[in-house]
Amino acid sequence: MILAIVTISLMAGLFGLVLGYAAIRFKVEGNPIVDQIDAMLPQTQCGQCTFPGCRPYAEAIANGEAPINQCPPGGQATIVALADLLDTEVLELNAEHGEHLDIPLVALIDEQVCIGCTLCIQACPVDAILGSAKHMHTVIADECTGCKLCLPPCPVDCIYMVPTEQTIDDWKWSPPRSLEPLSNA
């Protein structure tokens, strides 16, 4: 009887020490689920989800404060991936936040009209606009995420959103026609 109690107590103490050490030694910095969610978001940083950037939205999803269907640039594919990761129900994209475009947009500055006010440069979340005060600005098209955040600040409305150029390499084989995808994976 006493032997059993002593043994169990010793083991409990030992395991407690091991776990306590592991909790310090292998402490995970930050919330890994946020990183995983953030990796699935398209990083447009457009704020259409009502959060100031993709990472804040990822944090809100992780905390259960926001549903997974608020990201129009990611579209249904992102929703499915998130539902898979979080093991929740697949939702339809919430149309309030915008609609998904198959071909992403890129900003284009009409350099004839630009007055060089630098307001769009300050608005761009990924530093994709180049220019300085009283000199015309231009968009680095490869870095532009098509978030449209540069449109509202422009005092002369000289920024347009145009579809990105699709080359022959962007073309995709279509699956055989007249067949619906299977629902289960």
Added chain:
Amino acid sequence: MPKLHKFHGGMHLQGHKSESLQHDLQQASLPPRLVLPLKQHIGEYNKPLVDVGDRVLKGHMIAANSSLICAAVHAPTSGRIAEIASYPVAHPSGQADTCIVIDVDGDDKAAEPRLPDLQQLDAQQMIELICRAGIVGLGGAVFPTAPKLSRGKTQGIDTLIINGVECEPYITCDDILMRHYADEVLRGTGYLQRILQPQTTLIGIEDDKPEAITAMTAVLAQDDSINAEIVPIPTIYPSGGEKQLIQILTGREVPHGQLAFDIGLFCQNVGTCVAIARALEQDQPLISRVVTVSGDNIAQPGNWEVRLGTPINHLVDLAGGYLDADNAHLVMGGPMMGFSLSGDQVPIVKASNNILVTREQTIAHSIGYHDECIRCSKCTEVCPASLLPQQLYWHARARAWERTQEFHLFDCIECGCCSAVCPSNIPLVQYYRSAKSEIRAAQKALVKSDRARLRFEFRERRLQLKKQQDEERRRLKREALQNKKAQAAGDKPAVADPVQAALERVKARKQAMQEDSQ
């Protein structure tokens, strides 16, 4: 003679080779206009090096990429640049792409060749010359040859394999090339040996090409300088696939995710050998290739040596035209792996080995409807890559891309055996191709989003830093101001509180006045 091995699966197909072998190799006449797509290889886009109106001579470089010159496009004949514009090209999408159009002047005048001293050249110089000639793998993959050689040289090669296996039905361009240019094939092989220094060289030719084997053996017997062995191999599809041929000749398997030169092997097509020989000996870039025109809807099937950029309808005219022009379907490549063309104005490019002209739409993946999979597993039996086509099909159809990759989707060589044997007529390869392009697009998007994240985070950090710096500056300014005040106060005689002092002075005066009045 090395011991031959077998690869998993494969099929015996009806050859249909005799149709296009009735005639000898013919030289195609020059069309009035050549249309040269800027991109005829795997890799980045080329940029035009000429302007509209420029005169070019045969062999002039007209388009190249500054970072990778090895897939440059050259003028196939002399003429004037008519335009640089979008034209339909040989691509499964049927889309147009940027092309350089040359108005042919008919003189066929070549630029003055700069012939190198072949004996003096070292391996690096030879690779450079091959690079300048814009040579790409002519077996179908169109991967630039020079970078492949450089990689192979650094990795170290023990066995060089020359691929003279043309396993797809209808195609005979390599067969006729070996019959006609056996000497050039072997000289090209010799140059590859000088570059790569392999211990053994094997030339694999299928045993349904006895004339080619005879021609090659005869030339090899005369030339002592080339130490190579011609190996006839049994006719089975797809033994011409690089990995399959390696397995037949050496018994080795290229591991998942690796390439042939990672295990000391180097594979090159016979057509590429001819191109290498011509580039080194005559300073002639890759401007022509042998093309088979065959099928059940062409009057005189045959093989032509064609300048790149020749529109297919010109070639069809040379072959006597269509038998039934209203129902002509064009396929580039063979019936197993080829793709339908959008029309006959499409030009011949470096990858065009065969133009198949049929009466009906024969390419299996164009079928819209198919029956359900009955799990007969015939596809698994024939798969030469030892994959599980059925599993790949389920997952591809369910768009479960990760699962398809777990089943090694990217090891699929798209040979079409599984689609051909499927009793339910499922266009399996089209499912795989679609899945592959979806996955590639997703990977591309992921690269872009990772960059965007980095830039976003960098900007956040920068703004944060700026805020901190601003605060720090304000704090310093505030402190400096206080110090200054304190210093200014220190200069005057010490008065504890001037207001209090003034009040006291007033009080004292009032008191004095009161005392006076009393």
